[in-house]
Amino acid sequence: MKALKCRECGREYPLEATHVCEFDFGPLEVVYDYERIKLSLTRAAIQARPQTMWRYRELLPIATQPTVGFEAGYTPLVKADRLAQRLGIRELWIKNDTVNYPTLSFKDRVVSVALSRARELGFTTVACASTGNLANSVAANAAAAGLKAYVFIPADLEQGKIVNSLVYGAQVIAIKGHYDEVNRLCAEIAGKFGWAFVNVNMRPYYAEGSKSMGFEIAEQLGWRVPQHTVVPIASGSLLTKIHKSYQEFIKLGLVPHAKYKVHGAQATGCSPVSAAHKAGLDFFKPVKPNTIAKSLAIGTPADGFYALKVMKENGGAADDVTDDEIRDAIKLLAETEGIFAETAGGVTVGVAKKLIASGKISTNDSAVLCITGNGLKTLDAVIGHVGQPREIKPSLREFEALLADEAKVSA
Numbered sequence: 001m002k003a004l005k006c007r008e009c010g011r012e013y014p015l016e017a018t019h020v021c022e023f024d025f026g027p028l029e030v031v032y033d034y035e036r037i038k039l040s041l042t043r044a045a046i047q048a049r050p051q052t053m054w055r056y057r058e059l060l061p062i063a064t065q066p067t068v069g070f071e072a073g074y075t076p077l078v079k080a081d082r083l084a085q086r087l088g089i090r091e092l093w094i095k096n097d098t099v100n101y102p103t104l105s106f107k108d109r110v111v112s113v114a115l116s117r118a119r120e121l122g123f124t125t126v127a128c129a130s131t132g133n134l135a136n137s138v139a140a141n142a143a144a145a146g147l148k149a150y151v152f153i154p155a156d157l158e159q160g161k162i163v164n165s166l167v168y169g170a171q172v173i174a175i176k177g178h179y180d181e182v183n184r185l186c187a188e189i190a191g192k193f194g195w196a197f198v199n200v201n202m203r204p205y206y207a208e209g210s211k212s213m214g215f216e217i218a219e220q221l222g223w224r225v226p227q228h229t230v231v232p233i234a235s236g237s238l239l240t241k242i243h244k245s246y247q248e249f250i251k252l253g254l255v256p257h258a259k260y261k262v263h264g265a266q267a268t269g270c271s272p273v274s275a276a277h278k279a280g281l282d283f284f285k286p287v288k289p290n291t292i293a294k295s296l297a298i299g300t301p302a303d304g305f306y307a308l309k310v311m312k313e314n315g316g317a318a319d320d321v322t323d324d325e326i327r328d329a330i331k332l333l334a335e336t337e338g339i340f341a342e343t344a345g346g347v348t349v350g351v352a353k354k355l356i357a358s359g360k361i362s363t364n365d366s367a368v369l370c371i372t373g374n375g376l377k378t379l380d381a382v383i384g385h386v387g388q389p390r391e392i393k394p395s396l397r398e399f400e401a402l403l404a405d406e407a408k409v410s411a
């Protein structure tokens with residue numbers, strides 16, 4: 001790491017817990033010394049390291065060694081032949097962060113980085129504004145690291161997400177309002193209390209953790225960048241950082257130079273970025289979220305502008321799907337690949353299906369879908385939509401009658 005740098009005016013700042021430029025309020029981003037990194041970060045060096053996201057340590061914003069979340073990342077990249085057939089595309093891969101460690105979502109990547117950096121900067125209390133998964137990951141990782149945690153969430157989150165924060169002993173504050181109101185309050189709190197808010201004052205470090213998902217995809221594909229990557233959008237950070245990860249690997253000569261498209265996926269009930277992209281606009285209009293995809297329900301996405309820019313520059317598309325389409329896509333992924341994703345995964349699969357059907361992703365191409373969270377945490381969204389178990393007495397005769405019934409129905 002060399003410094004923090006304003007994305008708008010380019011002014012540099014020291015590597016502290018700060019996230020906006022004092023002159024134009026532009027977001028600050030970590031810059032690196034790539035010439036130096038090139039000397040140590042070779043394919044061979046990476047491959048000799050443990051299979052976690054920290055194998056790309058030189059490209060992650062910590063000064064020494066990680067002290068939180070050593071085991072995060074390096075989740076499976078699954079060749080999804082059965083889903084590919086159903087969607088009508090030649091080659092399809094699932095980057096499966098439903099099994100990320102320790103809290104089953106891609107947020108374990110960003111939190112590992114943010115909390116490791118927070119400790120380097122001397123913080124003992126950490127916090128976040130969350131749509132659910134971030135709160136789970138901050139709570140768990142803070143517990144394991146002996147840090148005190150405050151997590152702020154909208155009060156109407158899924159039970160699974162709430163319990164998964166409470167169990168670790170974090171202070172869980174439920175705000176009567178939607179995420180954008182939670183976030184606004186957290187910005188005020190962060191300014192007043194000396195805490196490390198992972199996605200407020202620690203945001204430049206936090207956001208960089210998302211790059212590890214892109215690094216892994218490229219390495220696991222045999223050191224190449226995929227033609228298409230479909231990414232769910234909440235704040236838009238993950239999408240911009242997957243793009244940055246591919247750029248960095250190309251710059252460092254770790255993968256061949258290649259053209260690629262990064263596509264954005266949203267729920268129709270909260271689709272400011274997708275709506276702007278489809279209308280050909282550079283700016284989004286804030287919305288009030290109303291969707292079962294609560295993890296993506298950010299009506300004023302902090303990195304929405306930059307996500308739009310990435311898609312425009314690389315020819316990526318964006319689209320959105322309804323709640324019914326989200327549920328259908330969750331089932332499709334589960335039935336074809338044996339992967340139970342949360343609502344955000346349904347959004348990604350549903351949008352990929354649309355992009356393939358409309359020719360925005362060519363059927364002769366290869367695509368990677370970023371599946372970012374686990375379905376066990378959003379049972380509320382699918383209960384009542386996946387059928388019921390068939391109940392019988394513990395009797396062979398009843399079971400045989402059931403099979404006979406089934407044969408009749410299918411005949």
Ligand SMILES: *Cc1c(COP(=O)(O)O)cnc(C)c1O
Pocket residue numbers: 105106107133134210232233234235236237238239295296342344345372373
């Ligand atoms: C947070 C989150 C995302 C996307 O987050 P960004 O804010 O766009 O980086 C995607 N999927 C899940 C499940 C999430 O929790």
Ligand SMILES: [Zn+2]
Pocket residue numbers: 006007008009010011021022023024025026
């Ligand atoms: Zn600036």
